[in-house]
Amino acid sequence: MRSRIRTRIESVMTGPAAAPAISLAGFLSVLGTVYGGMTKLRAGAYGRGYLSVRRLPCRVVSVGNLVLGGAGKTPMTIYLAQQLQSMGFRTAVVSRGYGGRAERTGGIVSNGDRLLMGSADAGDEPYMMARILRGVPVLVGRDRYLAGKAAVGAFSPEVIILDDAFQHLRLYRDIDLLLLDASNPFGNGHHFPRGMLREPISGLSRADAVVMTRWPGDIPPVPSTGVPACRKGSQRLPLFHTAHVPHIRRMDPGRTSRDIPTIQDAAADASPAVVFAFSAIARNSDFVNSLNSAGYTVMGTRFFPDHHRYSEGEIRGIIEAAKGVNAGMLATTEKDIARIGAGIRWPIPLIVVGVTISFGCQAEAFHRFILDKLGSSSPGEVT
Incomplete structure (x- = not known):
């Protein structure tokens, strides 16, 4: 029931601007007007100095x-x-850590040399950034000022x-x-x-x-x-x-999710493959478009809400669904792979798609x- 309500609200949020006044969209429009007014008042209060702004010494x-x-x-x-x-x-990154256990308490995800938290504590995006960035500490905390002070104290960025x-x-x-x-x-x-x-x-x-x-x-x-x-x-x-430039890596069959940090870039001359795609990001359709643009044929998909953490049963279901449509590979995103159990062993090749900015x-x-x-x-x- 909750899932159906969420899906319906999301369809309204991403749907057309015009809608009947007596409808779910009309009701949400009233709430949206109130919300927009409150955010404007809040921004004005900061801009006029009614609410204080803190500074960091960097x-x-x-x-x-x-x-x-x-x-x-x-x-x-x-x-x-x-x-x-x-x-x-000298640079450091501070993120809220949305959905991670350390969001409320704050903490260091990476000291720039090694990971100090997993994705469940850090949140998806900070964990991914910490895994990619070398020599750049990554910290999380709902209070970005306190997290920034911690970064200054520990790393002097x-x-x-x-x-x-x-x-x-x-x-x-x-x-x-x-x-x-x-x-x-x-x-x-x-x-x-x-x-x-x-x-x-x-x-x-x-x-x-x-x-x-x-x-x-x-x-x-x-x-x-x-x-x-x-x-x-x-x-x-x-x-x-x-532009968003896809960055694709491939993991061969028989390896586990623990091997993700060591997998290599997919060969540029590899022949196009038939894949089964699964993801849980804000815009799952963009992931499919990236695969199509890279020359992959998407035979099936399984999508989940943003920030979804996968169970072993769901991964088994995805693997069986891929076999059912004769897909030679599985495909997911760099954000998703952080939310999959490290012990999962992949029986067919898996490609992991990231994005770089150009x-x-x-x-x-x-x-x-x-x-x-x-x-x-x-x-x-x-x-």
Whole structure:
């Protein structure tokens, strides 16, 4: 029953903007109007100084978006951490750790050299970032200020990246990067729970730059000065464009999920394969599109709600379903693999699909923008 209600509400949230007033959508519209008004009042209270903003004694870069679901925040955070590290900045990442046991208490997921938490404690995205990033500590905590203080005390970073923190207004940031999915930047234009907006579109004005993700086709040779909605005061915001590039690795039959960190990239010259896809991410359809674009034939799918943790029985069911449609491989995402028991032994090949961010020919302009903003900022004082 609960699952059916959730599915129905999600269909309204992602459905068309227009709907009858006397309907579930109409009821959710009323709630959305209240929610949007409250978030606008809250942002205004921070902006006018009625609510206090705390500072960390280092530079802070926030990565976030306006809508619920995936706009590419995690791959963007990874990209930014790697770039800042290559520029010579001591860097750390702080994430809320949504769904992890350490979300409330806070903690260190990785010290930059080794993992100190599993995905059940850290949450899916922080665990994945910690597994990928080398030399960059990753910490979690609902209170990003306390998590940031812990990062400063343990690792003395020069820059802290806040993952998914555009609405976390109680912590000062030197750069606010706002990500918008080029294919659907504002959902149906309604606020949660009628739509996907976390806050009014006017929240764009807090950003220092807008990054359009999943840009279709060729990336423009230079970033633009934004669109009319993208303003900060009288100035249009810089508008960058990025593409999501699939990164595919393959695990041979007979290995277990413990072997995931050691598996190799799928051979570029491998012939296209028939796969059975399963995932539990914000936009499962995007995963299937990535597989199709990479030349795989998807014979069947099994999708679960975002952040779902798989049971052994569910994995056995997925394997049997794949065999039932004569799929030669299983396919899942890098986020999903962290939520599968380490002892699962895979009887058929498994491909794991991750995503990397590419700014294409705008990379140099983006790096210059980041350096200019960091160079002109002064770290605050711990309070």
